Amino acid sequence: MSEAYAPAPQPSYRLIPSRFPPIGLFDTVATAADLDAVMELAGWTNDRLVAERVARLPVDERVYGRTNASIVMASFLHVAPGGMRFNGPDLGAWYAAAELTTAVAEVAHHLRREAVATGAQALSRQYRVYSARLEGDYLDIRGQQAAWPEVYASDDYAAGQAMGEAVRVSGGAGILFDSLRHAGGINVVAHRPRNVHDVTQGDHYELRVEAASRRIEARRLAA
Numbered sequence: 768m769s770e771a772y773a774p775a776p777q778p779s780y781r782l783i784p785s786r787f788p789p790i791g792l793f794d795t796v797a798t799a800a801d802l803d804a805v806m807e808l809a810g811w812t813n814d815r816l817v818a819e820r821v822a823r824l825p826v827d828e829r830v831y832g833r834t835n836a837s838i839v840m841a842s843f844l845h846v847a848p849g850g851m852r853f854n855g856p857d858l859g860a861w862y863a864a865a866e867l868t869t870a871v872a873e874v875a876h877h878l879r880r881e882a883v884a885t886g887a888q889a890l891s892r893q894y895r896v897y898s899a900r901l902e903g904d905y906l907d908i909r910g911q912q913a914a915w916p917e918v919y920a921s922d923d924y925a926a927g928q929a930m931g932e933a934v935r936v937s938g939g940a941g942i943l944f945d946s947l948r949h950a951g952g953i954n955v956v957a958h959r960p961r962n963v964h965d966v967t968q969g970d971h972y973e974l975r976v977e978a979a980s981r982r983i984e985a986r987r988l989a990a
Contacts, residue, residue: 773943775901775955778965779863780870783838785893785971796831820844823858828961835966838897843960852924853931853942853956860931860941861957863899869952870896875976875983876948882978889977893988896969902962903940905955912945921947934958 824843830836839861846859854860864870874894882890912919917926934942935958946952957963975984 771907772904773907775863775903775905775941775943775957776865776953777900778898779865779901779955780867780969781861781863781897781899782870782874782894782972783897785895794832794834794836796836820846820858824960828959830960830963835897835968838966839960839963850924850928852927853944854935854958855928855932858935860935861899861901861960861963863901863955863957864946864949865953865955866949867896869946869949869954871972871974871983871985872949872952873946873954875974875985878974879976879978879981882976887978889975891973891975891984893971893973895971898965898967898969899963900965901941901955901957902964903957903959905941905943905957906934906939907943909943909945909953919945919947931956931958 821844830839842861843859846854846856848856850856851860851862862873864873878890878892882888908915908918915926915930917923918930920926931942934940940959940962941955941957943953943955946954971988973986973988975986976982
């Protein structure tokens with residue numbers, strides 16, 4: 768099967784829980800030489816796993832000295848224990864969607880899974896929206912769910928993680944893929960922090976889901 772590549776949708780959207788405040792550690796660092804000292808001073812490397820991930824991220828891939836650089840770096844350094852669809856637990860990635868509606872559906876899916884896992888009838892949480900411009904050409908597997916059934920498996924990330932980490936090792940920008948949570952939706956995962964530009968905070972939303980229903984309530988909060 769020949770590989771196809773395409774640019775990422777511009778802009779793309781990502782939701783981050785509002786309980787994680789935007790701490791601008793990387794935003795004001797002027798040079799790469801200052802980076803390690805500032806991270807140590809701020810306690811970012813007190814967490815052994817974070818320190819190990821920083822070491823895995825090449826210096827020339829680290830983002831600093833620009834607005835919301837810390838938001839980008841956090842997505843690579845703070846990772847779910849088992850990883851995500853296209854990254855393992857060793858290093859994170861920047862996930863986003865072509866449309867805000869798709870980003871909401873993706874986040875709501877995981878919020879619903881949390882409700883089921885904890886035995887809650889319903890859960891609500893507040894999120895901040897970020898838009899970004901992603902540079903590079905992305906491996907395009909949109910419309911190929913039949914060709915890549917293991918990669919698109921809804922409950923097993925093993926094949927997707929293998930694909931994503933292979934893209935990262937090869938120097939690739941990331942992957943364009945279909946959303947499994949929003950019909951017709953498009954997602955993108957960027958494996959290189961340096962390709963994430965013009966990160967801008969937008970509105971705040973409160974999402975509410977029920978464990979026994981696919982209904983999503985999304986309420987935009989007043990500024």
